[in-house]
Amino acid sequence: MKARKALLVLLASAFLLNLNAQEGGNQAQIVSKQGESSASDSPKGSFFIIPFYGFTMFQDLRLTSHTNNYKLWEGESTSQFSMDEIDDYNNDFDTRYMNSMTGLTIGYQVLDGLGIGLHAGVNHFKFETWISDENSQILKEDYPALTLGLSVDYQKKLNDRLTAMAILSYNYCITSSVVAETNSGESVVSSKVAAMYGEINLALGYRLGRFMPYGGAGFSSQIVHSVVKEQIPTTDGNGNPFNNLTDFNTSFRGEAIYGFAGVNYQINKKAAIYLHGSLPNPGRVIAGLRLII
DSSP states (O other), X not given: OHHHHHHHHHHHHHHHHHHHHTHHHHHHHTTTTOSTTSTTSOOTTOEEEEEEEEEEEEEOOEEEEEEEEEEETTEEEEEEOOHHHHHHHHHXXXXXXXXXXXXXEEEEEEETTEEEEEEEEEEEEEEEEEESSSOOEXXXXXXXXXEEEEEEEEEEEOSSSEEEEEEEEEEEEEEOOOOOOOSSSSEEEEEEXXXXXXXXXXXXXXXXXXXXXXXXXXXXXXXXXXXXXXXXXXXXXXXXEEEEEXXXXXXXXXXXXXXXXXXXXXXXXXXXXXXXXXXXXXEEEXXXXXXXX
16 A cells, blocks of 8 residues: 555656746746846847756655545445545655756747746656655656746846846646556556646846856745556456556645756857756756847
């Protein structure tokens, strides 16, 4: 039974990383409006695109609900984790993941200082749950997970060099149905995950010639829902072959306050590159290229 729980936890939470990695598209906007006649200074009415890559590690995910739906030859039934069982998992075990994501942001400068962006991407991940000194369960999977998001950034120039910035973002992620191999000892016939998160980032940037270093703090609130179906071959009461099916429905919530820093380098009037990192949770590194079109 623990193996089944572990598998559910793995699949449900793994896509939290996908959500965090999307932040790469938003961070590219944190350096806009910073230099004269540059790719970082998108004029009102202009469009921009940002291809980006990000790697993220997220820890301290917490289980909020877990339901098992059984379809056995004897009949159908349902069971739920009690609050004590949920608390036991959260107190006794850790949950973490690593993720890499490739994505693209398309943005539009609505007003001077106010921009919006839409981003999409796919990711790959490695996830661990039921982690203790004696135990851990690992799910390593490579399959396309579609992520879509919307961000709004506002920037206020304080003087010739210093600028205050704020970014709000909302993201939604959903996977296709996949077959996963795990060490649970049972056959996973399908799994599907839907997840969303909202985030706010506040920062200050300081212009030094072609460079724009910046730093700030962020808060992220994330929700993930997963459905995993397992199949166990058996026989019915008459000895005929039968497959018992179990659907695991689970939800996780993750909240984190973190610090971040980065730097933007202006290549020319139409192009800029940036590097961004955050600590302690999530631990993240993101690189991107911003182009005015």
